[in-house]
Each structure stands twice: as structure tokens, then as C-alpha cells.
Amino acid sequence: MMSASGLSIFADTLAELTADEVSDAARAGAVALWAFGVIEQHGPHLPTGTDVYLPAAKLRLTKEKLAARGINALIVPAYYWGVNHVSGSFPASFRVRPAVMAELMSDVIESLAGDGFRHLFCISGHGDALHNRTILEGIRKGVAVASIDASFLAPTRIVTRLGFAADDPQVTTFEPKPVGPARPYVDVHAGEGETSEMLASYPGLVREPLLPGLVPTNFVQADLEEWRKGLEHAKRKTPLGYLGDPAASDVAVGERSLHATAEAMADAIAARIAR
Numbered sequence: 001m002m003s004a005s006g007l008s009i010f011a012d013t014l015a016e017l018t019a020d021e022v023s024d025a026a027r028a029g030a031v032a033l034w035a036f037g038v039i040e041q042h043g044p045h046l047p048t049g050t051d052v053y054l055p056a057a058k059l060r061l062t063k064e065k066l067a068a069r070g071i072n073a074l075i076v077p078a079y080y081w082g083v084n085h086v087s088g089s090f091p092a093s094f095r096v097r098p099a100v101m102a103e104l105m106s107d108v109i110e111s112l113a114g115d116g117f118r119h120l121f122c123i124s125g126h127g128d129a130l131h132n133r134t135i136l137e138g139i140r141k142g143v144a145v146a147s148i149d150a151s152f153l154a155p156t157r158i159v160t161r162l163g164f165a166a167d168d169p170q171v172t173t174f175e176p177k178p179v180g181p182a183r184p185y186v187d188v189h190a191g192e193g194e195t196s197e198m199l200a201s202y203p204g205l206v207r208e209p210l211l212p213g214l215v216p217t218n219f220v221q222a223d224l225e226e227w228r229k230g231l232e233h234a235k236r237k238t239p240l241g242y243l244g245d246p247a248a249s250d251v252a253v254g255e256r257s258l259h260a261t262a263e264a265m266a267d268a269i270a271a272r273i274a275r
């Protein structure tokens, strides 16, 4: 369903189905897909729900690509009260304790298993290391109490950066094909990448008139490390809230990026459930 500004957050999720429809699909072998985002500042030009909207869009595409591979999937409504460390000193960046998120995940995973789902794939819309470690922790808690194959479906570079073992039973890696031109500077938060993907999926939510006036941060790795210390460090490094080059965003690159990610995720899901 389209609202004036974008899709309903329940669009194409199991929240639009009846209980019987969910149960029948689960028992017939549908896989569950679940996105973990956060409400967090995303500069002057993107909404605070960016890290929820984008993984939701990627899961809708992944569901289509799985259907083309003969795999039925249901999308669990996105979890959006994730963990903010880096942006925690900005307004509208909610701070939720990791333990709260992990416990809630465990309960929902147990419920999904009880409904008959045998596979769950969790993806992240948010780069914060603590948020992503918490996703893996929540999955571990869930599989400890429920009979379900649940894993964190994450790009190889994220798995490597966070120090997760690539052969961890609760990790499924994927590698999207690179899209767009290579850039000399890092672009990790509300920059070219996220802005392009938002233009491609929720154009009504991007404050486009502001884009040309946003000066690129032109950060190298050392700046990124300083920013990642979080809170006041992040606020000092990026007073406007974005890290990257939002003015370089391009709707066509965003479209290709969403599809490349969904394609790689669908391949990784198909490979895991074929095991």
C-alpha cells in the first residue's frame, strides 16, 4: 500500500496475511525473512527510518527473486528498535540496550518455529557494530530454545569486520556484485550509497532539494575509525550527520544496488536451504 510518502512498513509482510495463511505457508516450507533496522538520524536529507526502509525494500525484492527460484518466502515485519552507538548523541537516535533486543528476538524466533517455519534469515539495515553483534546474539538465543535453522545473512565484508567466523553455523554470507563507480573516500552513512537506494525505493522520503548543497565528507579510513568510536566523536566528525557524498547519489545506481544485493541474498538463501 502506498502512503503519500512511501510504502506501508507492513507492505508484503506476513502482517498482511491471515493467521491461517501464515501457518499454511510455514508448514508448506516457506522460509522466513526478517530485517533489523534502527530509528536513527540520517543527515538533513534522509528520514530517520532509512535503516528500516532499505532492508525492507531489499527483502521484498529478495522474496520475488526466491519465488523465481521456486522458493516461497514470508517477510516478518521489520524490527526497528535496534542499537545505536555511533549516532547516539544525535536527536531521534534511540538507544536500546542490546540485551532487550536479543531477548525479544529470541521470543519471536521461538514463535516462528512454533508456527512451523524451519528456516529464518535475518538481515541488517544498520552498520553499527554493536547492533550487528546483537543480531547474532539474538539468533543464538533463539536457536538455543527453538528448533529452527536461523542465521544472520550478511555481506562477507561485514562478517569479516565484525570478526564472525565465516563458517559459524548461525552466519550465512553473501557478496553482492559491485555497482556504480569506485570512489576514493568512504561512504557509509546517509551518503551516496544509502541516498541512491532511497531515491530508488522511497523517492518521496528524500529531501532532494537539499542534496546539491551537501558537501562530501571526503573521509579516509582513519576518519572512519574515529567516527566509529561513536557518540560525541561521531558528532564532532560529522556535525551534519552524514558520512559520504549524498550529492553524488543516483537513482539508477540505487536501483542496481538494491537488485544486486537481493540477487546475492536469494542465491545465498537457496544454497543454504539446499544443504
Ligand SMILES: [Zn+2]
Residues within 6 Å of the ligand: 042, 050, 051, 125, 126, 127, 189, 190, 194
Ligand atoms: Zn543507514
